[in-house]
Amino acid sequence: MNRLLLKTLFPSLLLGMSAAAFAATEQLSIVSNGETVGSIVVEGEGDRATVDYRVDNNGRGPKHREELTFGAGGIPTAWTIKGTSLMGGTVDESYRWSAGRAQWSSQADQGSAKAKQPPLYVVNDDSPYAIWVYARAALAQPDHSIAVLPAGRIALEQLRTLTVGEGDAATEVTAWRLTGVQLNPSYLLLDKDRKLFALFGPGADGTTIRAGHEAAVPMLGKLGAELETERAFQLQQKLAHRFDTPVRIRNVRVFDPASGALSPLSTVVVMRDTITQVIADDRLPQPEDEVVIDGEGGTLYPGLHDMHSHATLPSGLMYLAAGVTATRDMGNDNGFLQDLLSKIDAGQVAWPRIVPNGFIEGRSPYSARFGFIPASVDEALKDVRWYADRGYAEIKIYNSMNPDWVKPIAAEAHRLGLRVTGHVPAFDTPDRVIADGYDSIAHLNQLMLGWILRPEEDSRTPLRLTAMARAGSLDLASDKVQATVRLMKQRNIALDTTAVTLEQLMMSRARQVPMGQEDFLSHMPIGFQRYRKRSFVTIADKAEADAYQAGYDKMLETIAMLHKAGIRLLPGTDDATGFSVQREVELYVKAGLTPAEALRAATLGAEEFLGRADRLGSIARGKLADLVLVPGDPTRDISAIRRPRMVMKGGVIYFPTEIYTALGITPFTTAPAIRPAAKVAAREDAGGDAVGFGYGEHFHGD
Template identity: 55%
Template sequence: MRRLLTPILFAAAWLGATSAMAEVQRFAVISSGENVGHLFVDQVGDTVDVDYHVDNNGRGPKHKEHLVLGADGMPRLWTIEGVSLFGARVDERFEQGDGMLRWRSQADSGELPAPAPSLYIANDDSPWSLALYANVLKAAPEQSLDVTPGGRLTLTAVRSQAFGPDALPVTLYRLTGLELQPGYVMLDDAGRMVAEFSGSQITVREGLEATAPELMRMTAALEGERIHALQTQLAHSFDAPVRIRNVRIFQPETGVLSALSSVTVFGDRIAAIVPEPDTPTAGGDYEIDGQGGTLVPGLHDMHSHSTLQTGLFYLGAGVTSVRDMGNANGFLLNLTRDIDQGVAPGPRIVRDGMLEGRSSYSVRTGLLADTLGEALEDVRWYGQRGYRQIKIYNSLHPDWVAPVALEAHRLGMGVTGHVPAFVTPDQAIEAGYGEIAHINQLMLGWLLQPGEDSRTTLRLTAMARAADLDLDSLPVRRTLALMRVKGVALDTTAVALEVLMLSRAGEVPPSAVGYVDHMPIGYQRYRRRSFVDIDSPAVDQTYKAAFQKLLDTVKLLHDGGVQLLPGTDAGTGFTVHRELELYVKAGLTPAEALSLGTLRAEQYLGRDQSLGSIARGKLADLFLVPGDPTQDINAIRHIRMVMKGGVLYFPSEIHQALGIRPFADPVVIQSPKAPEDTAAGAAGESFLFGEGMDDDHGH
């Protein structure tokens, strides 16, 4: 890891380091138009105290920070104490002095010699830290620095403008190198934070809360420009047939690989599949030598929450279809349109509509109903816009579940979701659920006591009780029988539960072992943390035993004929690979897991006539790996090319553009041979990463 070892001398007047004057900054945290927390920053001279508190959907970080800053604006001391998103304890400390850097956090600890100051990137920080980083980077050479404990942070001034009702002069900055997507922070002329707006949650100065929608539009516009430019750069289209030869095809109907074959794609469809050896490529065709690898139908994530940024991550992982399980509805409708028109990169999206009831624990996604009448009207709103299912959430009133399900069914929609608080899975199924979202929402029906509130983090922590669960008990057998009789499916998201139950401070969790060392440093550190409070070896072992019981439940459901829907509740695509690996760890074969993640998912959605397998006339959604995933499910991580509707992407190109170290070399594409080609050029032009693919070749 590179360290900043040379002196950096620059002013930091914004910090007030040379003044003992006290400054108090107050910010509101806004999610979906509602205040869900606060950020208080009190500064006296070079000392800063931060109070960050978020309570959104029954969870959120709550911690206090103390910083002592140097004249250069870099922290010399930084402590953070409190709890993280789901309540895991935070006790982070960084100290710089006597020529040494020392730090400890949930993710890591270490010490290094440091003859010059270095910028420390905190693991459990608040949005205010982006303002701190931005002010340091503004004065750095080329506004870029190597940082501690690793990586490089870069600042870009996006634009300056007047903001808010008082036309405050501000500058918008983009920070890259922290996470998988950029951070955005708005500073005034004195360098003080006005707003941080990196995701769906906005942190903005008190008094400017009404500007949150404008900030969201700014984020969408800035990220839209970036993502659309990447789509132009990374999507490769063809005006002639593309022949992928020397490949075996995974056949999800049987779970076996075909003999060596040649697959030709023209436009967005599979035009032909013939056995190898075949006749040479016809003049005017592109050719890809698959080198004996395996073509797999595009994967499906049956539980996503799509963003502008998730599209490229999904495509890079071979995920060509997702089911969005709840989103900002206007945004999702626009995103679906842009992807369908090829303006934005991303998988095909099936839309489910989130429906929540009003409570102090309400999620601020989708539609929020105060009365049964509003809930029914919300169902009709979704039905009129072509949503496939209604997704019921935690706070919907128990008495509303049956009438909501009835109205959804009347309009031809299915019903899925969390099991609302004080409702059992059996009651939800009897009321009209055709599917349950998340395996913990199913298992809590066997673990919670009457009156316990699943709107809190209990919906996670109570899963520890599964360690002692008897899967042959009457309640378990009764629920499984009901699911079989009613044809109820389960959207498992086992990987999300693995992250929450098996993550340990300072360790790479099992869910991320296959990919985390390829990721930016901020993401790597984020994954090396706990999400629940593990305060003893006994608690650690209890959660591990409980997760094994969860995997046993997956196998029990599969063997009992219950439809499993591989979902992740994440957006990187890498977690889709892990979800299928967990199915194999539970006892399914790799072929069974792959079938569930491809054809079986499309059969469930009623789209298997055009998607889910590689066959003549179907849409060309597929990816190529060098190994045999029916023998080793991990082979699906090493993807050389992906097609979605005949448009080709190189995962190596995608990952490099996103700051990720690639997982596999790309294929080489042989360009068409024109009839007038000389003998010397008859082999055609080959190119890597799309090089040589100019406008004449359909790029």
């Protein structure tokens, strides 16, 4: 393994003391799926440190150099970062505090603030070392919480003490959870001197661990899962609401994805996880022994779908708050996903329904490090059988797969009843993978690259995204394009588009709120806000910016052309915020679909593809209760889907206001009025005790 050399982590953490010179040398490694994928080198002298940070994973990764000067309490008074970000965009960030004023400049923003003492600045392009800097500053506060620049507050929570390693290598460490920087928390292990021993969990890019302890990485994976599961259990108990009595949702207009129309004001009744009644023009008295929710004239539609997701434990609540009740997992750590599916089935964690895909990658320097990476075609067929035995719906093939292996993999998958999807492997073509057995293609750019790239160009690199800048000149009426479209139509090939991810990449501009994120970004944690307000690719001049704009426009034209040709479009995101699903649906409308057509694709259309339209995808008697309540009419203004007031998944009710508050996000709307059933208690879906409601008409949670 490559190892990470860390020279001095400034052990002096006492209040009022500056970081002192320290001659210690430590080595750490950054590990993903059992392989080293990155390195950091930190060199310290006096109150200064330099940090070289590098990650190479899946053909991409941040690579930059940090220079820091520390003041009292270990808080930086100067911090510069130069290099490239995840997808190769330029990083050039600086921060300085002097004479009572803090000033900063980054891709996200520039600004200044008066401060008598050095404040803690949250950088736009951080590293594991930066996370430790934040944690150390929070540790120095009595309540382990500290305000940060440009805005917000971070907090550190002590979790448990444990020993890592055995014998002379045994090290006693304490686990901490850091929140307030990004959507997901970071988990750190600090030794007795409060130096960084490891960084792991959903907020980390791989696991960073001190050299000599790499064998402990699997243990840290289990520890991270355990700590995050404890948090998820607590949130489910607090936020999930199930009732033992019918739930009557009245005064709503029901969206029918088959017709694209809204009903007159109606009532929908749910008992446990099933819709029992859909009543138009309901004028009967409301039963006293039922929970009644007043939709106040809003719209009730089936839950949305993310048809290209990669599940993490904390992302479930974000999905549900956005009205997403089903996902198609397009590749994951196999052990993690199996465990998550069990927890979802048991009602222990808040998560949409998941349809799992089995990830199979080829071996190359660019390999993605999860799922299976078989060494031979026979091994790949064995992996297909592993997925089939565990109930996976599809096999997903990735960038580095040998094109000659696609056909036998697809044949084995089909023999066992699984569909086949994925990227178009490097040096392969969409036409060939369809002929070899693909049932759908993942990502609009993977389809379009077949019309853009030259045969010798390598799509395992970021070129698979940046080449979309060439798309503007593409003739969609050309023979090569239309031949592929005809083949897709003949073979009934679907496409999960992930247009929102392409928009984030192609249209990102430094210091600008990204397109489609204007109405939610300011509600998010400060680190998330600033990371999104950046250029994810290098844009050297106006010509290059114009090329990306033209490529983006062509992307939307392609969506419209495929829809008109009758190709099934599956809204997907390759993201996990939930907001991205809403934007994906909006992009379909921007491309030319009607709002009703876009909503159909994200609801009933997705379930038709998944083969579950008999029980999901529309609101009808006898179907499972996956529902979303929003104000307004999304068939007229698709942006109405951005304001869910209530989300129901299998009869379990979630109020987005409660979810966002619990996750440190400013809520967007209010919960609907609710009348508890007379003399009937509620029980929490996660196994909590029965709780009666002793308050007024608005439900406020437990």
